Amino acid sequence: MAWYDEDSWATAAFAPKGSTIAVTFLLVVLLPILLHQFLYRKTTPTTLPSFLLIGPSGAGKTAFLTLTERKAVAQTHTSTAPLAVEVLLPEGHTPQSSHYRSPGDPAYERSRRFQLHDTPGHGKLRHFATTQLANPTSVRGIIFVVDAASVAEEAGLNETAEYLHDVLLALQKRYTGATSSKGPKEIPVLVAANKMDLFTALPPHLVAQQLEKAISEVRKSRAKGLKDSGPALGGEDDSLDEEREWLGEGGEGSFEFAQMEEVGTTVTVQGGNVIGGDGVDVTSWYEWIAAQL
């Protein structure tokens, strides 16, 4: 039976039969509905702007997340898995994009929603954060939480500086490696100096200063350090190993957060505390978030 026969499917498809009409009708009605559903299920979850919580273990990332979600801090322990929750910007802060909208406007309410991504800070579990950094779609900003009290000590400072260095370097690589001429969307970084309630905590400007100094050191020793084993073990010739990347534009000398602006990353340092005897103070962080929304 060929396609041009009397009773072939091609003939039937064009014949004025009841069944043909019904099938066509169903197709016409259902196809757009299915398409709509398919498209919207795909897109809705990704549109929410999100903020990444990064930082060494014990800095207070999870504590800040619980504070934002439920307006009170829950007890926390070392995290071993990431967590992403949808939260609302607290009252009293207006998202940058909705400055001229009035509260109650649905668009205003919508703009207050965002996602917080908590990542584990333990040395072995930082890949959760770094994979997020490698492909930061819908990431509006990075909140690097620092324990301002542990930064007062050498060991804590070094660990924090190394992690921050790696985060900033990843952002820089993303910027310089971008193919489009305009460069990718800017991702700002907030260095949230937490635990200001503690007696031993450094004030925010000192946290910034110490971190800049420590990052200069990290940068210097990274440049001088050994090459890594990747190419050598992979059986490739590693003599033409690509130049190691140097954080921040400009040559030698000390690192400053301001240098990051040239590669599309503004670094802001703000103090606060998630827990404290005299109340919680994280308004400056929320203000920063509001400015990015």
Added chain:
Amino acid sequence: MLDTFEILTTSGVVLWSRRYSPVGPHIINSLIRDVFIEERVQLHQDDAGSKPTYRREGYTLKWTTAKDLGLIFVAVYQSLVHMTWIDKLLENIRALFVGLYGEQLKSKPSSVVNCAKFAPYFERQIQDLEQLTPPSTTILTPPSTTDNESADESVPAITLQKLQKPLYDTSADSTPVPTPDTSRPSTPAQSHLLAGKAGPGGKLSRRNKKKFAASTSAPVSSGDEASVKLKGKGSAKKNRVWGDFGAEEEDPSVVLDYSQSDLRDEASEGEALAEINPESWGSRTGKGQFVLKDLDMEMDQIIAEQNAKKEAPASALSGGGLVGSSLGAIGGLFRNVVGGKTLTEEDLAKPLKGMEDHLLKKNVAREAAVRLCDSVKRDLVGLKTSSFTTVEATIRTSMEKALAKILTPTSSLDLLREIQTVNAAGRPYVLSIVGVNGVGKSTNLSKIAFFLLQNHHRVLIAAADTFRSGAVEQLRVHVRNLQELSKREGGQVDLFEKGYGKDAANIAADAVAHAAKTDFNVVLIDTAGRRHNDQRLMSSLEKFGKLAKPDKILMVGEALVGSDSVAQARNFNQSFGPGRGLDGFVISKCDTVGDMVGTLVSMVHATGIPVVFLGVGQHYADLRGLNVGSVCRLLMS
């Protein structure tokens, strides 16, 4: 006595906790770090089937997990106390919690779980389990209850009775008279307890104390006067008798806690009381009983349901006729390809065996391969494969993760910065190298020296191998070469030697002193190679560690070595005496093994100590840092 029970998520949020006495958060943090993240602690299992334990600072921790929901259940108690029912408690609480709140947890990612009403279930479980086991003889101070918040929620289970009663009367025929008064100001409960202990009722049984804890946690909040049950254990009397010390105030009264705590075995007592005062007691008791029965039944039901769920997949496979089983098989096969299959131990067994063989082929020691596979199994059993992922692929990703986790160092290994820090303290940085014979200790030492010279350090190389003939000469040649090379690079290098036969530890200490005097800022100490099972030579390492006080001790291991690597790493790590171990590994001759780099994994597995350097060739510049990603790729290829 239980100190703390916590239910937390893997993301670090405590969902529910019950605190009997304060336990610092660092206790549970170190459990998470040592057991879940670094997998460093070799868990000692008391006997087959019991849950693993973890000890720290006088506490014993037991735990269980609900993997698909990302929950961890931890019980903390003092190591001195022997608690036999903790395993059961963990099991039951897990079943209960998952049954009650599993849906809520699955519905939306959030750190909030509305589980304030969990307290009565928990208390009831504890009561049941404590009753099942004979009361232990260890009497501890009564628990302080700090969890008022959750206790407030336990209202449905607790009915209060206040009985008027003469002071100190503990005789069996005392008549409890209910008073409707419930608005009296609360008085501190603990003081009553202490007084009550001295009362004629004598020793409190463990269970009664437990009851007391339950009664104080709730009634205090409702403004009642707390009191003590003074029922002597094993006495023949039917009534509970309540001593009260608030009696000097207006009216002597007693709180009769008809909570969940005293139902099962004391129903008869309830009847006795009802006889005396039928109207009030009957109804109240009845009501209380009803509420409690309800709770009990609900609890049993939830636990049974959860247990049934666990067994369901197994029975589903075995059940059904020919058609059923073949359909099941096809379905399983389909799900295997498409994903969405819940993994059981049987599903994993075969692919994991394959994975183990693959790792063995990559020269990973059997012990390490088995551990990695176990860790993958623990990771995956009970999980659903994601869509369009086969079991094999799931295992693969999980194994890659496990490898990356084991190889990634906990803290950074920046030698240059460490040197800087130590020098800033005004002393030379001391690094020493140990290892078995012929693995390339001297060669790798020279490579490290070359690297340091490139960074303009002044390096003193100490020849502490006073054993093997030719060792000093070999180093002398290296030093001459390095001096030649460093002329161009800047930096300064010299050899410190005292010939053969002298004590290595003394030479090393002398070298450090010499370096401090003559302004060298790094001392590299070469030691004699020794078999790791040679007791005599290994024991001299302890003295060496004490005298030379190296900042870093690196062990050189050959990439070629097979299953011996585990024993080597372990023995060297333990040879420096308590409180000192290796700081890292240098794996030499990596260029000769191609992709069979399993030795790295074996050594790190045995000790939890990171790989710092890799030797990849014959030249001084052929030293590399570890790239975890590339090693994982090689191992999985």
